[in-house]
Amino acid sequence: MSKLKIDTIAAVSTPAGRSAISLIRVSGPETFKILSKLFKTGGKKAFPLPYSAYFGAIVEPDTGLVADKCLVTTFLAPKSYTGEDLAEVSTHGNPVVVSRVMQLLLKNGARAAEAGEFTRRAFLHGKMDLLEVEAVSQLLSAGTASQARLALNQLDGLPSKFVARIRDRLIHNLVQLEASLNFPEDAVEAIDEHLLAIEIKHILAELHVFARNARNGNLVADGLRIALLGRPNSGKSSLMNYMLGRERAIVTDIAGTTRDTLEEAMMIGDFPVKIIDTAGMRRPGDRIEAMGIERTGQAVDSAFAIVGVFDGSQPVSSEDILVLDRIKSSQKPFILVCNKTDLPQRLEESFFSGCPTVEISSLKASGLPQLVKTLREIISSSGLSELEEMVLLGAQQSVSLDKALAALERADQGIGTMYQDMLAIDLEEAVRELGRVNGETVDVNTLDLIFERFCIGK
Numbered sequence: 071m072s073k074l075k076i077d078t079i080a081a082v083s084t085p086a087g088r089s090a091i092s093l094i095r096v097s098g099p100e101t102f103k104i105l106s107k108l109f110k111t112g113g114k115k116a117f118p119l120p121y122s123a124y125f126g127a128i129v130e131p132d133t134g135l136v137a138d139k140c141l142v143t144t145f146l147a148p149k150s151y152t153g154e155d156l157a158e159v160s161t162h163g164n165p166v167v168v169s170r171v172m173q174l175l176l177k178n179g180a181r182a183a184e185a186g187e188f189t190r191r192a193f194l195h196g197k198m199d200l201l202e203v204e205a206v207s208q209l210l211s212a213g214t215a216s217q218a219r220l221a222l223n224q225l226d227g228l229p230s231k232f233v234a235r236i237r238d239r240l241i242h243n244l245v246q247l248e249a250s251l252n253f254p255e256d257a258v259e260a261i262d263e264h265l266l267a268i269e270i271k272h273i274l275a276e277l278h279v280f281a282r283n284a285r286n287g288n289l290v291a292d293g294l295r296i297a298l299l300g301r302p303n304s305g306k307s308s309l310m311n312y313m314l315g316r317e318r319a320i321v322t323d324i325a326g327t328t329r330d331t332l333e334e335a336m337m338i339g340d341f342p343v344k345i346i347d348t349a350g351m352r353r354p355g356d357r358i359e360a361m362g363i364e365r366t367g368q369a370v371d372s373a374f375a376i377v378g379v380f381d382g383s384q385p386v387s388s389e390d391i392l393v394l395d396r397i398k399s400s401q402k403p404f405i406l407v408c409n410k411t412d413l414p415q416r417l418e419e420s421f422f423s424g425c426p427t428v429e430i431s432s433l434k435a436s437g438l439p440q441l442v443k444t445l446r447e448i449i450s451s452s453g454l455s456e457l458e459e460m461v462l463l464g465a466q467q468s469v470s471l472d473k474a475l476a477a478l479e480r481a482d483q484g485i486g487t488m489y490q491d492m493l494a495i496d497l498e499e500a501v502r503e504l505g506r507v508n509g510e511t512v513d514v515n516t517l518d519l520i521f522e523r524f525c526i527g528k
């Protein structure tokens with residue numbers, strides 16, 4: 071089906087099942103023609119007026135039977151979510167009633183909407199750009215208040231304005247460069263490469279900040295990954311259970327109990343995190359353990375921060391030294407846990423020297439507040455509590471932003487030595503890729519990928 075054909079679509083926008091009210095959305099040029107056939111309102115108010123609510127009944131045209139009594143809210147193009155004529159029909163929240171009203175709409179000229187099609191139309195009609203689309207998507211899937219706040223910030227449009235402004239500046243410079251390249255003999259002034267170089271540097275600096283805000287935003291949206299790392303039996307799974315407050319991971323006194331990485335969400339302050347329990351690090355006993363330990367390595371690579379778990383009741387082993395080396399070489403923020411403090415302590419204190427350490431007994435449930443406090447400090451010192459600054463990007467948008475940055479880096483480094491037409495190619499690429507970030511130059515296939523993540527009715 072052609073995505074460009076603008077017909078009239080309908081979908082149930084509320085979840086399936088019984089509820090007080092269900093909402094059916096209808097959008098497109100025939101919206102009010104279709105509703106005029108089906109919806110009978112008793113009042114004298116003309117139908118439809120902008121932003122108006124009408125109480126009435128959906129009536130089957132052939133039989134005159136009432137399908138439901140409902141409230142219809144009207145939004146006239148272009149002042150609606152989609153930018154088209156749009157109506158929201160609030161029916162009684164019974165699946166039988168809802169499906170009857172839907173069938174009547176479909177029989178009388180509407181088409182069942184695809185996932186994300188209302189938002190896609192909003193995008194096509196210029197009601198929002200791709201950054202705002204991404205914010206809507208993240209708002210719908212947000213699992214915590216801070217994730218929702220981040221998405222709402224982005225819906226205010228500041229990141230959109232930023233990308234549009236940077237892109238306009240690049241276009242302006244590109245046009246000047248092209249003019250001086252194509253019409254050298256005309257009155258067009260030769261471009262001042264020195265000024266252009268300064269401008270590119272400024273833009274690059276601003277874009278780097280934007281990219282960092284986007285990385286942080288995606289960290290918050292996905293949940294910061296915190297990996298528990300340690301030798302077998304040090305108490306990683308016990309600590310995970312203690313942090314979560316429930317028996318999630320299997321704990322035994324057999325070294326090598328955890329063979330695969332386990333991931334669970336929790337909050338640190340008002341920050342969503344994912345705690346990752348890993349297979350204990352040692353020379354593997356069999357193939358399965360070897361695979362588990364390989365995954366431990368991946369968990370370290372993808373982690374935002376690492377919690378090193380050590381058994382305080384045992385002297386330092388070669389495995390502990392291996393673990394500490396791995397943690398230090400990861401260059402990630404970390405904290406060391408001296409676990410099993412309920413037992414006589416035999417781990418040499420000097421082992422932890424110079425490293426942030428907390429003492430914990432996972433068995434007796436003591437010491438967690440100090441660990442949480444330190445993790446909060448790690449999060450806030452990474453600038454991650456500044457939600458206002460953050461940006462949410464989809465996977466495609468992140469790739470495009472990186473490409474735009476790379477093209478500008480090439481331009482920045484090459485300017486003065488590189489041919490101007492090569493410079494123009496890099497600037498063009500930056501403009502094109504930034505257009506993919508905000509949707510100015512996005513292609514249909516990419517749009518398909520973006521909107522298929524949405525639910526029907528949004």
Ligand SMILES: Nc1nc2c(ncn2[C@@H]2O[C@H](COP(=O)(O)OP(=O)(O)OP(=O)(O)O)[C@@H](O)[C@H]2O)c(=O)[nH]1
Nearest residue numbers: 302303304305306307308326327328350410432433
């Ligand atoms: N006394 C005491 N025992 C603990 C504590 N934490 C864990 N243990 C015990 O240590 C043993 C190993 O605990 P686990 O949590 O399975 O250790 P692990 O690091 O996940 O081990 P692997 O999955 O094999 O890598 C179990 O018998 C736990 O009951 C603690 O704080 N105090």
Ligand SMILES: [Mg+2]
Nearest residue numbers: 306307327328
């Ligand atoms: Mg374990």
